[in-house]
Amino acid sequence: MARRKDTFWHRYKYKLNGLVLILPFWFLYQQLTPTFPAVWGSQKAGPYEITVVPSDMEPPYAHHGDYVKDFTLTFAAGKISSIRQGYVSIGPQPMPLVKLQQGETGILHGNRHSQHVHAIAPEHIARGDRLWLRIQDWQGEEHVVSWPMPHVLVSKR
Template sequence: MVQSKVFWQQHKFKLNGLVLLLPLWFLYDSLTPEFPPAWPAQQLGQFEIAPIPLDLKPPYAHHDEYVKDFYLSFTQGDIAAIRQGYLNIGPAPLPLAELQQGEEGILHGSRHGQHVHAIAPPQLTATDKVWLTLQTWQGELLTTSWQLPDELVQPQ
Protein backbone atom coordinates (compact mmCIF):
# COMPACT_ATOMS: atom_id res chain seq x y z
CA MET A 1 0.00 0.00 0.00
CA VAL A 2 2.77 2.42 0.94
CA GLN A 3 4.69 1.47 -2.21
CA SER A 4 1.74 2.42 -4.49
CA LYS A 5 1.35 5.80 -2.73
CA VAL A 6 5.03 6.54 -3.29
CA PHE A 7 4.76 5.53 -6.96
CA TRP A 8 1.74 7.82 -7.42
CA GLN A 9 3.47 10.75 -5.70
CA GLN A 10 6.55 10.32 -7.91
CA HIS A 11 4.70 10.05 -11.25
CA LYS A 12 1.48 12.09 -10.98
CA PHE A 13 3.10 15.08 -12.74
CA LYS A 14 3.59 12.91 -15.85
CA LEU A 15 -0.13 12.20 -15.98
CA ASN A 16 -0.83 15.93 -15.58
CA GLY A 17 1.53 16.69 -18.47
CA LEU A 18 -0.22 14.12 -20.65
CA VAL A 19 -3.61 15.63 -19.83
CA LEU A 20 -2.26 19.05 -20.86
CA LEU A 21 -0.80 17.77 -24.15
CA LEU A 22 -3.81 15.77 -25.39
CA PRO A 23 -5.90 18.85 -26.31
CA LEU A 24 -3.07 19.99 -28.60
CA TRP A 25 -3.27 16.70 -30.49
CA PHE A 26 -7.04 16.98 -30.89
CA LEU A 27 -6.76 20.63 -31.94
CA TYR A 28 -4.23 19.74 -34.64
CA ASP A 29 -6.42 16.85 -35.80
CA SER A 30 -9.51 19.08 -36.08
CA LEU A 31 -7.64 21.86 -37.92
CA THR A 32 -6.18 19.53 -40.57
CA PRO A 33 -9.10 17.46 -41.93
CA GLU A 34 -8.66 15.22 -44.97
CA PHE A 35 -11.55 14.91 -47.41
CA PRO A 36 -12.10 12.56 -50.35
CA PRO A 37 -11.51 14.09 -53.79
CA ALA A 38 -14.18 16.27 -55.41
CA TRP A 39 -16.52 14.66 -57.91
CA PRO A 40 -16.66 16.00 -61.49
CA ALA A 41 -18.32 19.40 -61.77
CA GLN A 42 -21.60 19.63 -63.70
CA GLN A 43 -23.31 22.56 -65.34
CA LEU A 44 -26.82 23.19 -63.99
CA GLY A 45 -28.37 26.31 -65.48
CA GLN A 46 -26.00 29.19 -64.69
CA PHE A 47 -24.23 27.15 -62.00
CA GLU A 48 -21.25 24.84 -62.17
CA ILE A 49 -21.27 22.59 -59.12
CA ALA A 50 -18.87 19.95 -57.78
CA PRO A 51 -19.91 17.86 -54.75
CA ILE A 52 -17.38 16.66 -52.20
CA PRO A 53 -18.40 13.99 -49.66
CA LEU A 54 -16.98 14.83 -46.24
CA ASP A 55 -16.07 11.18 -45.63
CA LEU A 56 -16.44 7.72 -47.17
CA LYS A 57 -18.55 6.35 -44.31
CA PRO A 58 -22.13 5.12 -44.82
CA PRO A 59 -25.08 7.40 -44.00
CA TYR A 60 -25.76 8.02 -40.32
CA ALA A 61 -28.95 8.63 -38.31
CA HIS A 62 -29.61 12.33 -37.68
CA HIS A 63 -32.93 13.53 -36.20
CA ASP A 64 -34.76 10.29 -37.13
CA GLU A 65 -33.52 10.34 -40.76
CA TYR A 66 -30.45 8.93 -42.44
CA VAL A 67 -28.12 11.55 -43.94
CA LYS A 68 -24.72 11.82 -45.62
CA ASP A 69 -22.71 15.05 -45.38
CA PHE A 70 -21.51 16.86 -48.51
CA TYR A 71 -19.86 20.14 -49.41
CA LEU A 72 -20.97 21.67 -52.73
CA SER A 73 -18.43 23.89 -54.44
CA PHE A 74 -20.03 26.48 -56.74
CA THR A 75 -17.34 27.41 -59.26
CA GLN A 76 -19.71 29.36 -61.51
CA GLY A 77 -22.99 31.22 -60.95
CA ASP A 78 -24.39 33.52 -58.28
CA ILE A 79 -25.59 31.61 -55.21
CA ALA A 80 -27.88 34.55 -54.38
CA ALA A 81 -30.01 33.47 -57.39
CA ILE A 82 -30.98 30.25 -55.57
CA ARG A 83 -34.25 30.39 -53.66
CA GLN A 84 -33.89 26.89 -52.21
CA GLY A 85 -31.72 23.85 -52.84
CA TYR A 86 -31.85 20.24 -51.69
CA LEU A 87 -29.65 17.15 -51.98
CA ASN A 88 -30.90 13.58 -51.67
CA ILE A 89 -29.52 10.14 -52.40
CA GLY A 90 -31.73 7.50 -54.00
CA PRO A 91 -32.89 6.01 -57.30
CA ALA A 92 -34.79 9.23 -58.19
CA PRO A 93 -34.94 12.84 -57.00
CA LEU A 94 -37.49 13.52 -54.30
CA PRO A 95 -40.29 15.91 -55.30
CA LEU A 96 -39.85 19.49 -54.14
CA ALA A 97 -43.09 19.33 -52.11
CA GLU A 98 -41.69 16.38 -50.14
CA LEU A 99 -38.28 17.98 -49.64
CA GLN A 100 -39.88 21.11 -48.19
CA GLN A 101 -41.60 19.13 -45.42
CA GLY A 102 -38.44 18.50 -43.37
CA GLU A 103 -35.25 20.22 -42.37
CA GLU A 104 -32.80 17.67 -43.79
CA GLY A 105 -31.27 17.97 -47.24
CA ILE A 106 -31.30 21.80 -47.31
CA LEU A 107 -28.24 23.56 -48.73
CA HIS A 108 -26.77 26.13 -46.36
CA GLY A 109 -23.54 28.09 -46.24
CA SER A 110 -21.94 31.06 -47.95
CA ARG A 111 -21.09 32.23 -51.45
CA HIS A 112 -17.90 30.16 -51.24
CA GLY A 113 -19.74 26.86 -50.89
CA GLN A 114 -22.71 25.07 -49.41
CA HIS A 115 -22.91 22.32 -46.81
CA VAL A 116 -25.75 19.82 -46.78
CA HIS A 117 -26.96 16.79 -44.83
CA ALA A 118 -28.17 14.85 -47.89
CA ILE A 119 -31.25 12.71 -47.26
CA ALA A 120 -30.15 9.10 -47.78
CA PRO A 121 -31.32 5.51 -47.34
CA PRO A 122 -29.63 3.50 -44.56
CA GLN A 123 -27.72 1.45 -47.17
CA LEU A 124 -26.34 2.92 -50.41
CA THR A 125 -26.70 0.69 -53.48
CA ALA A 126 -25.32 0.80 -57.02
CA THR A 127 -28.69 2.03 -58.34
CA ASP A 128 -28.64 5.11 -56.08
CA LYS A 129 -27.49 8.52 -57.30
CA VAL A 130 -26.87 11.85 -55.62
CA TRP A 131 -29.64 14.23 -56.75
CA LEU A 132 -29.38 18.01 -56.52
CA THR A 133 -32.60 20.03 -56.85
CA LEU A 134 -32.39 23.83 -57.09
CA GLN A 135 -35.17 26.37 -57.39
CA THR A 136 -34.32 29.91 -58.53
CA TRP A 137 -36.13 33.08 -57.51
CA GLN A 138 -37.82 33.06 -60.93
CA GLY A 139 -39.38 29.67 -60.12
CA GLU A 140 -37.14 27.65 -62.45
CA LEU A 141 -36.60 24.10 -61.14
CA LEU A 142 -33.17 22.60 -61.93
CA THR A 143 -32.18 18.98 -61.23
CA THR A 144 -28.99 17.02 -61.85
CA SER A 145 -27.37 13.86 -60.51
CA TRP A 146 -24.02 12.18 -59.91
CA GLN A 147 -23.29 8.46 -59.84
CA LEU A 148 -22.14 7.13 -56.48
CA PRO A 149 -18.49 6.04 -56.55
CA ASP A 150 -17.81 2.38 -55.77
CA GLU A 151 -16.21 3.18 -52.39
CA LEU A 152 -19.54 4.58 -51.11
CA VAL A 153 -21.70 1.66 -52.24
CA GLN A 154 -22.21 -1.05 -49.61
CA PRO A 155 -22.09 -4.64 -50.83
CA GLN A 156 -25.48 -6.40 -50.92
Protein backbone atom coordinates (compact mmCIF):
# COMPACT_ATOMS: atom_id res chain seq x y z
CA MET A 1 0.00 0.00 0.00
CA ALA A 2 1.40 3.36 -1.03
CA ARG A 3 1.80 6.09 1.48
CA ARG A 4 0.24 9.38 0.58
CA LYS A 5 2.02 12.59 1.40
CA ASP A 6 -0.20 15.32 2.78
CA THR A 7 0.65 18.08 0.30
CA PHE A 8 -1.29 21.15 -0.85
CA TRP A 9 -2.24 19.41 -4.10
CA HIS A 10 -3.58 16.29 -2.37
CA ARG A 11 -5.62 18.33 0.10
CA TYR A 12 -7.25 20.73 -2.38
CA LYS A 13 -7.24 19.08 -5.82
CA TYR A 14 -10.98 18.31 -5.78
CA LYS A 15 -11.86 21.84 -4.71
CA LEU A 16 -9.63 23.29 -7.44
CA ASN A 17 -11.23 21.00 -10.02
CA GLY A 18 -14.68 22.13 -8.85
CA LEU A 19 -13.61 25.75 -9.28
CA VAL A 20 -12.44 25.00 -12.81
CA LEU A 21 -15.88 23.56 -13.56
CA ILE A 22 -17.73 26.56 -12.07
CA LEU A 23 -15.71 29.38 -13.72
CA PRO A 24 -17.12 28.87 -17.26
CA PHE A 25 -20.62 29.55 -15.92
CA TRP A 26 -19.44 32.87 -14.45
CA PHE A 27 -17.93 33.94 -17.78
CA LEU A 28 -21.03 32.75 -19.65
CA TYR A 29 -23.20 34.92 -17.38
CA GLN A 30 -20.95 37.92 -18.07
CA GLN A 31 -21.24 37.38 -21.83
CA LEU A 32 -25.02 36.99 -21.75
CA THR A 33 -25.62 40.14 -19.66
CA PRO A 34 -23.57 42.93 -21.29
CA THR A 35 -23.79 46.53 -20.15
CA PHE A 36 -23.63 49.32 -22.69
CA PRO A 37 -22.91 53.02 -22.22
CA ALA A 38 -25.61 55.63 -22.64
CA VAL A 39 -26.97 56.49 -26.09
CA TRP A 40 -25.31 59.52 -27.68
CA GLY A 41 -28.53 60.80 -29.16
CA SER A 42 -30.23 60.92 -32.54
CA GLN A 43 -29.19 62.99 -35.54
CA LYS A 44 -30.94 63.50 -38.86
CA ALA A 45 -29.01 62.97 -42.09
CA GLY A 46 -31.25 63.41 -45.11
CA PRO A 47 -34.09 60.88 -44.87
CA TYR A 48 -32.34 58.94 -42.09
CA GLU A 49 -32.59 59.42 -38.34
CA ILE A 50 -29.64 57.69 -36.69
CA THR A 51 -28.93 56.88 -33.04
CA VAL A 52 -25.39 55.98 -31.95
CA VAL A 53 -24.38 53.74 -29.04
CA PRO A 54 -20.69 53.04 -28.31
CA SER A 55 -19.77 49.47 -27.38
CA ASP A 56 -17.72 50.74 -24.44
CA MET A 57 -16.15 53.93 -23.13
CA GLU A 58 -12.59 52.73 -23.67
CA PRO A 59 -10.09 54.46 -25.98
CA PRO A 60 -9.61 53.18 -29.55
CA TYR A 61 -7.79 49.88 -29.97
CA ALA A 62 -5.40 48.57 -32.63
CA HIS A 63 -7.04 46.34 -35.24
CA HIS A 64 -5.07 45.15 -38.31
CA GLY A 65 -2.72 48.13 -38.22
CA ASP A 66 -5.46 50.75 -37.75
CA TYR A 67 -6.99 52.20 -34.62
CA VAL A 68 -10.75 51.64 -34.36
CA LYS A 69 -13.61 52.12 -31.92
CA ASP A 70 -16.81 50.05 -32.07
CA PHE A 71 -20.30 51.55 -32.35
CA THR A 72 -23.85 50.36 -32.97
CA LEU A 73 -26.10 52.53 -35.12
CA THR A 74 -29.88 52.18 -35.19
CA PHE A 75 -32.05 53.80 -37.83
CA ALA A 76 -35.38 55.20 -36.62
CA ALA A 77 -36.32 56.72 -39.98
CA GLY A 78 -35.24 55.89 -43.51
CA LYS A 79 -34.73 52.53 -45.16
CA ILE A 80 -31.39 50.86 -44.62
CA SER A 81 -31.80 49.11 -47.98
CA SER A 82 -31.52 52.51 -49.70
CA ILE A 83 -27.95 52.97 -48.38
CA ARG A 84 -25.28 52.14 -50.94
CA GLN A 85 -22.37 52.62 -48.56
CA GLY A 86 -21.84 54.11 -45.12
CA TYR A 87 -18.62 54.91 -43.29
CA VAL A 88 -17.83 56.12 -39.78
CA SER A 89 -14.66 57.89 -38.70
CA ILE A 90 -13.42 59.93 -35.76
CA GLY A 91 -11.52 63.17 -36.26
CA PRO A 92 -11.82 66.94 -36.52
CA GLN A 93 -13.14 66.69 -40.12
CA PRO A 94 -14.98 63.91 -41.97
CA MET A 95 -12.66 61.74 -44.03
CA PRO A 96 -13.17 62.03 -47.80
CA LEU A 97 -15.11 59.21 -49.42
CA VAL A 98 -12.19 58.37 -51.73
CA LYS A 99 -9.93 57.70 -48.74
CA LEU A 100 -12.61 55.74 -46.86
CA GLN A 101 -13.12 53.40 -49.84
CA GLN A 102 -9.47 52.30 -49.82
CA GLY A 103 -9.79 50.00 -46.79
CA GLU A 104 -12.30 47.77 -45.10
CA THR A 105 -12.44 49.53 -41.73
CA GLY A 106 -15.16 52.03 -40.97
CA ILE A 107 -17.82 50.31 -43.11
CA LEU A 108 -21.38 49.98 -41.78
CA HIS A 109 -22.52 46.37 -41.65
CA GLY A 110 -25.40 44.54 -40.05
CA ASN A 111 -29.11 44.04 -40.62
CA ARG A 112 -32.28 46.12 -40.74
CA HIS A 113 -32.45 46.34 -36.94
CA SER A 114 -29.00 47.79 -36.28
CA GLN A 115 -25.72 48.45 -38.01
CA HIS A 116 -22.30 47.83 -36.46
CA VAL A 117 -19.12 49.66 -37.35
CA HIS A 118 -15.44 49.65 -36.44
CA ALA A 119 -15.00 53.42 -36.73
CA ILE A 120 -11.64 54.62 -38.01
CA ALA A 121 -10.03 56.53 -35.15
CA PRO A 122 -6.75 58.20 -34.25
CA GLU A 123 -4.62 56.56 -31.58
CA HIS A 124 -5.55 59.33 -29.13
CA ILE A 125 -8.84 61.21 -29.38
CA ALA A 126 -8.32 64.98 -29.19
CA ARG A 127 -10.61 67.63 -27.74
CA GLY A 128 -12.01 68.82 -31.10
CA ASP A 129 -12.62 65.37 -32.58
CA ARG A 130 -16.12 64.24 -33.53
CA LEU A 131 -17.75 61.03 -34.68
CA TRP A 132 -18.54 61.42 -38.39
CA LEU A 133 -21.03 59.32 -40.34
CA ARG A 134 -20.97 59.55 -44.13
CA ILE A 135 -23.81 57.84 -46.01
CA GLN A 136 -24.18 57.53 -49.78
CA ASP A 137 -27.48 56.32 -51.23
CA TRP A 138 -28.08 54.57 -54.56
CA GLN A 139 -28.80 57.88 -56.31
CA GLY A 140 -25.30 59.16 -55.39
CA GLU A 141 -26.45 61.65 -52.76
CA GLU A 142 -24.15 61.97 -49.75
CA HIS A 143 -25.32 62.74 -46.23
CA VAL A 144 -22.84 63.65 -43.49
CA VAL A 145 -23.69 63.94 -39.80
CA SER A 146 -21.56 64.14 -36.66
CA TRP A 147 -21.71 63.66 -32.90
CA PRO A 148 -19.42 65.33 -30.35
CA MET A 149 -17.05 63.03 -28.48
CA PRO A 150 -17.69 62.78 -24.72
CA HIS A 151 -15.00 64.13 -22.42
CA VAL A 152 -14.44 60.62 -21.04
CA LEU A 153 -12.99 59.49 -24.39
CA VAL A 154 -10.76 62.52 -24.91
CA SER A 155 -7.13 61.57 -24.33
CA LYS A 156 -5.26 63.30 -21.51
CA ARG A 157 -2.08 63.44 -23.63
